[in-house]
Amino acid sequence: MDDGPDFLSEEDRGPRAVNVDLQTDATLQVDISDALSERDKVKFTVHTKSTLPSFKQNEFSVVRQHEEFIWLHDSFVENDDYAGYIIPPAPPRPDFDASREKLQKLGEGEGSMTKEEFTKMKQELEAEYLAIFKKTVAMHEVFLCRVAAHPVLRKDLNFHVFLEYNQDLSVRGKNKKEKLEDFFKNVVKSADGVLVAGVKDVDDFFEHEKTFLLEYHNRVKDASAKSDKMIRSHKSNCTSSRILSCSLTRFFLKVSELFEKTRKIEARVAADEDLKLADLLKYYLRESQAAKDLLYRRGRALVDYENANKALDKARAKNKDVLQAETSQQLCCQKFEKISESAKQELIDFKTRRVAAFRKNLVELAELELKHAKGNLQLLQSCLGVLKGDT
Amino acid sequence: MATSSERSPPPFPESEDQEPDPDPADGDSDEGEDIFTGNSKPAEIKAERHQPPVDVTAKLQRDIPSSDPLGDLDGSGANKKPARDGRQADLFTEPRSDIFSEEAAARPARPGPASGSNANSSSKSNGIHSDEEQDIFAEATVELSLDSPHSERKETPKPVTSTESSVAVQPSAPKTALKTMAELEEEESEDKFELNISITNPEKVGDGMNAYMAYQVSTQTSLPMFRSKSFTVKRRFSDFLGLYEKLSEKHAQNGYIVPPPPEKSILGMTKVKVGKEDPSSAEFVERRRAALERYLQRVVAHPSLLQDPDVREFLERDELPRAVNTQALSGAGFLKMINRATDAVSKMTIKMNESDIWFEEKLQEVESEDQQLRKLHGVVESLVNHRKDLSINTAVFAKSVAMLGSSEDNTALSRALSQLAEVEDRMEQLHQEQASSDFFVFAELLADYIRLLGGVRGCFDQRMKTWQRWQDAQVTLQKKRENEARLLWANKPDKLQQAKEEIAEWENKVTQYEADFERISTTVRKEVLRFEKEKARDFKNQIMKYLESLLHSQQQLIKYWEAFLPEAKAIA
Numbered sequence: 001m002d003d004g005p006d007f008l009s010e011e012d013r014g015p016r017a018v019n020v021d022l023q024t025d026a027t028l029q030v031d032i033s034d035a036l037s038e039r040d041k042v043k044f045t046v047h048t049k050s051t052l053p054s055f056k057q058n059e060f061s062v063v064r065q066h067e068e069f070i071w072l073h074d075s076f077v078e079n080d081d082y083a084g085y086i087i088p089p090a091p092p093r094p095d096f097d098a099s100r101e102k103l104q105k106l107g108e109g110e111g112s113m114t115k116e117e118f119t120k121m122k123q124e125l126e127a128e129y130l131a132i133f134k135k136t137v138a139m140h141e142v143f144l145c146r147v148a149a150h151p152v153l154r155k156d157l158n159f160h161v162f163l164e165y166n167q168d169l170s171v172r173g174k175n176k177k178e179k180l181e182d183f184f185k186n187v188v189k190s191a192d193g194v195l196v197a198g199v200k201d202v203d204d205f206f207e208h209e210k211t212f213l214l215e216y217h218n219r220v221k222d223a224s225a226k227s228d229k230m231i232r233s234h235k236s237n238c239t240s241s242r243i244l245s246c247s248l249t250r251f252f253l254k255v256s257e258l259f260e261k262t263r264k265i266e267a268r269v270a271a272d273e274d275l276k277l278a279d280l281l282k283y284y285l286r287e288s289q290a291a292k293d294l295l296y297r298r299g300r301a302l303v304d305y306e307n308a309n310k311a312l313d314k315a316r317a318k319n320k321d322v323l324q325a326e327t328s329q330q331l332c333c334q335k336f337e338k339i340s341e342s343a344k345q346e347l348i349d350f351k352t353r354r355v356a357a358f359r360k361n362l363v364e365l366a367e368l369e370l371k372h373a374k375g376n377l378q379l380l381q382s383c384l385g386v387l388k389g390d391t
Numbered sequence: 392m393a394t395s396s397e398r399s400p401p402p403f404p405e406s407e408d409q410e411p412d413p414d415p416a417d418g419d420s421d422e423g424e425d426i427f428t429g430n431s432k433p434a435e436i437k438a439e440r441h442q443p444p445v446d447v448t449a450k451l452q453r454d455i456p457s458s459d460p461l462g463d464l465d466g467s468g469a470n471k472k473p474a475r476d477g478r479q480a481d482l483f484t485e486p487r488s489d490i491f492s493e494e495a496a497a498r499p500a501r502p503g504p505a506s507g508s509n510a511n512s513s514s515k516s517n518g519i520h521s522d523e524e525q526d527i528f529a530e531a532t533v534e535l536s537l538d539s540p541h542s543e544r545k546e547t548p549k550p551v552t553s554t555e556s557s558v559a560v561q562p563s564a565p566k567t568a569l570k571t572m573a574e575l576e577e578e579e580s581e582d583k584f585e586l587n588i589s590i591t592n593p594e595k596v597g598d599g600m601n602a603y604m605a606y607q608v609s610t611q612t613s614l615p616m617f618r619s620k621s622f623t624v625k626r627r628f629s630d631f632l633g634l635y636e637k638l639s640e641k642h643a644q645n646g647y648i649v650p651p652p653p654e655k656s657i658l659g660m661t662k663v664k665v666g667k668e669d670p671s672s673a674e675f676v677e678r679r680r681a682a683l684e685r686y687l688q689r690v691v692a693h694p695s696l697l698q699d700p701d702v703r704e705f706l707e708r709d710e711l712p713r714a715v716n717t718q719a720l721s722g723a724g725f726l727k728m729i730n731r732a733t734d735a736v737s738k739m740t741i742k743m744n745e746s747d748i749w750f751e752e753k754l755q756e757v758e759s760e761d762q763q764l765r766k767l768h769g770v771v772e773s774l775v776n777h778r779k780d781l782s783i784n785t786a787v788f789a790k791s792v793a794m795l796g797s798s799e800d801n802t803a804l805s806r807a808l809s810q811l812a813e814v815e816d817r818m819e820q821l822h823q824e825q826a827s828s829d830f831f832v833f834a835e836l837l838a839d840y841i842r843l844l845g846g847v848r849g850c851f852d853q854r855m856k857t858w859q860r861w862q863d864a865q866v867t868l869q870k871k872r873e874n875e876a877r878l879l880w881a882n883k884p885d886k887l888q889q890a891k892e893e894i895a896e897w898e899n900k901v902t903q904y905e906a907d908f909e910r911i912s913t914t915v916r917k918e919v920l921r922f923e924k925e926k927a928r929d930f931k932n933q934i935m936k937y938l939e940s941l942l943h944s945q946q947q948l949i950k951y952w953e954a955f956l957p958e959a960k961a962i963a
Contacts, residue, residue: 359962
């Protein structure tokens with residue numbers, strides 16, 4: 001396998017328009033055609049088009065929930081056969097809490113603001129909710145597409161069940177005991193250490209990025225919200241205050257219009273930055289975690305292999321259970337080699353993918369920033385021109 | 392100014408003719424001086440209502456050939472100028488004549504009697520202080536419009552020595568034949584600022600809790616009423632407050648809007664005193680410096696306040712007596728607080744019969760505008776804070792992107808990431824600058840106007856007080872009359888005489904107070920109009936400046952991202 005373009009499907013971080021650049025064959029195409037947001041869960045309609053013989057039909061859809069995606073992911077992780085592959089990271093839990101809270105607060109504070117303000121804020125919050133919704137759908141879709149694109153994972157039985165079985169999978173979330181088990185496993189993992197330093201570093205700094213970006217974008221959004229408030233009071237300032245002479249009122253009106261527009265642009269800037277930069281980094285954080293896991297597994301396999309070797313030597317020395325030791329040593333050897341083989345390829349692919357994704361997103365980010373800045377500039381220039389002409 | 396003292400006014404043939412004349416005029420130096428000040432005063436005063444005086448001068452100048460007495464006046468005036476020590480700089484330069492001719496022509500067009508009456512009322516209003524020059528001038532106007540120059544000469548009251556006014560009218564006034572109101576206004580606006588004030592160089596003087604910041608106040612002016620063209624003095628914050636106290640004592644009761652100074656800030660000053668060199672105290676000092684500068688500029692922009700000798704003293708005098716009664720905890724401070732309390736109470740109890748609806752409307756507008764400005768100010772402040780936050784976060788982000796870039800092994804990507812870090816770094820600075828511009832240009836403007844509106848409200852209150860005084864006087868007069876009637880009925884001749892005297896006295900008072908009220912009403916009206924004009928201009932200018940700063944930031948942003956784009960594209 002060369003560093004094919006096949007695995008460049010991760011770049012689609014945008015909303016529903018997922019132009020998944022899967023391999024050219026149409027043997028398996030997966031997408032999320034619809035999604036419904038209910039009180040505390042989201043129902044995804046997973047739509048599959050396939051020419052593979054293993055499926056009963058060529059095209060079919062099922063309804064899945066987030067927990068089922070997680071089940072699928074975990075089944076991959078726990079499957080030893082896939083130890084040598086980077087398992088596509090699980091999609092994050094749909095989190096509408098913040099948005100819902102805001103909507104609620106807005107509803108409560110309805111009396112304290114003007115009708116106009118209220119409808120505006122409501123629209124904004126609804127748009128925000130919608131954006132989060134779209135993002136979560138996209139994340140789930142990307143996960144499925146990655147699985148479908150992977151030459152080995154796509155053949156997984158659980159995956160097929162996931163795609164086809166149109167009854168409820170009755171996947172239950174992990175109960176407490178299992179969660180505790182997971183926790184210990186993680187501790188052991190980190191204690192074991194990781195091999196490739198490069199990946200580790202990158203991972204750490206992705207972690208950094210994520211935190212700061214989140215704050216950053218909150219700030220930008222806040223700033224645009226504040227400037228919105230400012231425009232609104234500008235507007236009310238000039239409509240209700242007759243003390244301003246006619247020209248000054250017009251002046252203020254124009255200025256407030258200007259601020260309204262620039263605020264919209266700034267909001268878009270914030271959204272774009274969020275999309276291109278924050279999401280990119282968040283996704284690669286998860287992917288690099290998956291890569292780390294792969295390396296860990298390889299490390300474990302190596303340790304097992306070495307242990308098996310030692311045990312074999314001991315057995316040979318004592319001349320007891322030699323056959324048993326030999327078979328286990330063989331197994332470990334095979335496992336290790338298998339993992340190593342695929343791991344190398346996977347990691348190289350991962351790097352390529354990453355670089356390409358970064359390139360695409362950074363270029364798009366820069367272009368969008370430029371576009372918006374130019375838009376802002378134009379607005380300001382025209383407004384200033386009009387105002388100067390007025391006086 | 393001194394340099395021009397010896398210059399004789401060559402371009403005026405009339406003045407040459409009048410060479411011998413100055414002697415008699417010189418003889419009554421007092422009067423001549425007044426006339427002269429009468430001539431020149433008008434030009435210096437920039438307010439609209441002083442336009443007539445300019446015209447006066449014009450008429451004087453031009454009508455020289457036509458009317459002798461005026462010519463005399465002018466001649467003496469003209470020659471007075473060089474005789475005096477460098478008072479007039481530009482009064483009698485050639486272009487002047489043009490202006491004056493125009494003005495003279497337009498003179499009849501001017502609402503003479505109206506301005507005359509205004510001038511008259513203002514003459515009565517101004518007290519003993521330097522504003523009297525206006526009186527002379529106003530009276531001169533009146534007299535000339537009635538075409539009796541001689542009476543003008545006799546009418547001039549005692550000389551005003553404090554101001555040696557100079558005509559600062561620019562010779563660049565439009566040279567059209569007919570001078571219209573618009574042109575006069577234009578000229579008035581060209582009269583503007585012959586006076587530039589800047590406050591620089593805040594220095595900490597002294598140590599510990601007795602330390603204070605000394606600011607350098609530099610003035611550049613071509614107004615002859617100052618001793619030199621440019622001078623600098625050191626002032627501290629309490630000096631500014633003292634100036635405000637003095638000005639408001641004198642003028643507020645006449646209905647002038649005295650610009651309020653920036654607020655005291657115990658916390659801010661304590662930090663400075665203690666000597667903390669952190670950016671917040673530097674910002675505080677800068678903020679105060681800018682506010683003081685704007686305050687002084689507003690004070691001198693007000694034509695009547697500029698005439699006040701206290702203002703001049705403030706700008707010129709090297710050592711000012713310490714204004715102790717501005718301290719918050721002094722006796723004077725307490726007295727002020729008590730006064731303010733009583734004022735507030737009386738404001739609530741006085742219910743004025745508003746005869747002129749204009750005032751009521753205006754007051755309402757002022758109130759609502761005040762509210763709006765406060766809201767807006769709050770929002771702008773939060774915007775500033777958010778931008779500051781944004782810049783902090785951007786800085787942190789830039790650092791971590793840099794680290795990410797350094798750990799990335801793909802060289803092109805690594806380079807791109809470090810470029811991104813640089814871009815974000817620059818954006819941080821940009822945001823920082825934008826925040827401070829937001830603040831200094833916009834938020835401070837709003838804060839200033841909120842304070843100024845307080846001043847406007849104050850002058851409305853003064854008017855109400857004057858009205859109250861008038862009403863009270865009327866009531867007293869009524870009582871006295873009743874008293875007289877009773878005495879008449881009771882037939883007590885001796886007390887009757889006294890009663891009659893009292894009645895006469897109170898009748899006078901009533902008329903005086905009524906006139907006061909009329910006067911203050913007019914003053915308030917004028918002041919409010921002037922204030923509105925100034926405010927419109929101020930807001931426009933500042934907001935445009937603010938928008939321009941926004942524009943600039945966007946341009947910078949574009950530059951940075953354009954530089955980054957090729958790097959991003961170069962990632963292989």
